Amino acid sequence: MGDAYLRLQEQYRKILNQYLENKNEQGLYHAQQFSKKVLENQISPEEVVSLHLSTLEESFPDIPKGAQDSFEFLLEVMIGYGLAYQEHQSLKDRQRELESEIDVAANMQQTFLPSGIPEPEDLDVGVLSVPASKMSGDYYHFVHDENDCLGVAIADIIGKGVPAALCMSMIKYAMDSLPEQRLQPADLLANLNRVVEQNVASNMFITMMYGSYDVRAHTFQYAGAGHEPGFYYSAEADEFEELSAKGIVLGIKRHAEFREYQRVVAPGDFIVLLSDGVTECRTEQGFIEREEITRLIRNHMHLSAQEMVNHVFHELEKLQGFQLRDDFTLMILRREV
Amino acid sequence: MNMEVAHTREEDKDLLKVAGEIDAYTAPELREALVPLTEKEGNLVVVDLENVDYIDSTGLGIFIGALKSAHNYNGDLKIIGLNERVHRLFSITGLDEVIDIGEEREEAK
Incomplete structure (x- = not known):
């Protein structure tokens, strides 16, 4: 998990800098791809904000203090989303479980009907x-x-x-x-x-x-x-x-x-x-x-x-x-x- | 599908006017409106289905539950205003033998 996070961090730095340099469609496409990867790795919204902030601080060591603090603020705001997302994930898992239980029951029910x-x-x-x-x-x-x-x-x-x-x-x-x-x-x-x-x-x-x-x-x-x-x-x-x-x-x-x-x-x-x-x-x-x-x-x-x-x-x-x-x-x- | 329930208390009975469709999705709402009325001692509950064009088996189940509940409290349940399709359903299932479903569909007043 830690490794995956570091790799994502590395990748984010790369695509963000690329985008800031070229500001083209290609860059936005990378952002969309990254978004999918973040979901796959179950990275929460506030973690993405914090990823963004740390990358920003690296690339622009002298961003105004206000801008920096605003990201801390945004991070707090995103925590609610993060919790909702986690809940969504666990519901999805639970639903998958229930569905497979119903599949078992449905198969069992089939055996109640005459086979020939x-x-x-x-x-x-x-x-x-x-x-x-x-x-x-x-x-x-x-x-x-x-x-x-x-x-x-x-x-x-x-x-x-x-x-x-x-x-x-x-x-x-x-x-x-x-x-x-x-x-x-x-x-x-x-x-x-x-x-x-x-x-x-x-x-x-x-x-x-x-x-x-x-x-x-x-x-x-x-x-x-x-x-x-x-x-x-x-x-x-x-x-x-x-x-x-x-x-x-x-x-x-x-x-x-x-x-x-x-x-x-x-x-x-x-x-x-x-x-x-x-x-x-x-x-x-x-x-x-x-x-x-x-x-x-x-x-x-x-x-x-x-x-x-x-x-x-x-x-x-x-x-x-x-x-x-x-x-x-x-x-x-x-x-x- | 939608269903609406309107309740009025008349002198000697509770009248429940239902409109729409009574199926597996709307049945719980009808049960909530209907069953408490049948739990009053010796109460007569009349359900008017004049504006109901469809009932499925879950809907029938609600009426059976309500009838049993009414009898437990020495009351009764009566259903009126059934259209042809709904009437047929009560008749096929033999429920017209146990529930008073009135005569023909009543004319609009």
Whole structure:
């Protein structure tokens, strides 16, 4: 550190004298370069003033006493800046630390999501989940049980960022610890509701849609807890319908009951589940309509389920100027023809 | 995004008029204005959302917290003047079952 300071002092003397001799652009450029170096070496503003004064005294041994004293005065004035600068530095370090901690947490959170997409016979599954910032408040889950039923869950935890992520880990463990034998969607939600109600703050809640796809019978049973409705595409009618399941969000009422719905899925039909980050996509003109989503899906219907969700995401991302405001999760289950 | 909250004490209730957007950024301000009113014993708090065009899930959370708080103090919370978009949100989430959200959007007086 001392060496570095001496070297800087030496350099400052050189460039200052050069400038005083030539007074040209080149000299000012050197000053800018020096300024960067001073920052790199964490030299405080008052040290720069004192550097200037000592160089001045060397080059002009007979500068007026008043001018000399004025630099002492300036030095005092700069001390405040120096302290602010130090604080800024330590905040920057602290921020870097926090960011790397959040990175670790975000990586850990990724491991909560299923690592692969199930590939049951006759069913084409695609899913994409993208957080608006590092941590996500969206959650999805697959269970493929021995009765050839594929359980799918999509959930949105209120809010974003770290609190939502913490809550999501609770949901994951709650779902993992549900009884082995398969629960009907409505019972599963009632069970989860009890866990959430007892474990979250009064202003937190979780919305969820849970469905069970019977791969042999091609029926889809589902129930919802205040979750954004999805869509059902009927190949025969070539139409989209809203797939809604009325029910109160998880975590509000201690004893909540959920209604169960069922659909018979014909070849070529598909089910779209989503989080409100998909439908609450906001452009400069305002919120997009739900029809806009079905239009985008329709444009890519000839592709595989995974390609469909990828394309819809990219187009919605483009519409929003590549700036997601909310976590985005989109899932498609299509019965193959 | 901006939000404004105006509080008036009426004979038998506290009225809170909110304007703007209620999202993760503005929600804390609403909570500060709303929750203390629900902590008065047996108080009725009415929140008028006539000039609110957007609420996100954090905003809903504030109302749920306020409702629970009101019930703890034997009071109640009522929300009026919801526009179609906001109404839909309360209905999808099933919160219309637990919070009194009035009838239709009230006509301007």
